[in-house]
Amino acid sequence: MTTITGSDTGSAAPARTATNLRTRRKVRKLLDKAGLALAVAVLLAPCLFVFFWMLSLSLKYDIDNTAWPPVFIPTQPTLDNFVHVFDESPMLLYFWNSIQVTGTATLAALLLGVPAGYGIAKARAHGLAALLLLSRMTPGLSYLIPLFTLFQMMGLIGTVWPIALTHMVITLPIVVWIMIGFFETLPQELEEAARIDGASLWQAFRYIALPLARPGIVVGAILSFIYSWNNFIFGAVFAGRTTRTMPVAVYNMLTFESFAWGPLAAAAIVVMLPVILLTIVIQREIVQGLAAGGVK
Incomplete structure (x- = not known):
């Protein structure tokens, strides 16, 4: 025991x-x-x-799209709606227009917004940052009349340039605000050491701050691309028949007589596809950038 x-x-x-x-x-x-x-x-x-x-x-025929009760899963999937979208409208041209507009607006926002964010962060000019945020909060409709008059006087109505320039109202504040947060979190000792070694302010920005702020630049570029790509109002006002962007092209598929739900949904999928693919491919960069910017 x-x-x-x-x-x-x-x-x-x-x-x-x-x-x-x-x-x-x-x-x-x-x-x-x-x-x-x-x-x-x-x-x-x-x-x-x-x-x-x-x-x-x-992926359904019109008879299934208007059926009651609704047919959630098509019994006979079809790609005719996608074929109809590309046959009835120059969708590739509209896609190229969106690439030009979005690429120009995003690139210009990065070229101007990254140095601006650095300067505002170092000068602690939060009043200027609030002014930029106010321009982003202002409804886009308030810009239309003066900008339309200005671009009409310059003979740019009907081209892609007015759309790209007005999209900077969206992209530039996004980049500036993201970069302010990133530059404020960077270690001051690195830049101070570079200045002591004889580097100018521009050299400290280019060789020290800019490489460290790469995650913020990536996040700013992605968000600018998404917001610019999906913007509708500026393209609807300033675009011509051959300079429409993708969201405007989808809107023009609506008719007063009836709604062709299949082609309309197919066109919406085509518009969403580049943004979805971009997000999937670089989702790791987005997460890392947002996490880096949130750490003080």
């Missing part, structure tokens, strides 16, 4: 307590992860349902 001494009982109790604590922590972590996954699923469900419904419309 084995006798349990007091010392053995005393040593087993802390071991059981530690095991129970580890078990509770594991259970708590699992519950936290499950709750987070549930919250993300609830938030994403409406967006995913809209995208699924749009994809379903684009």
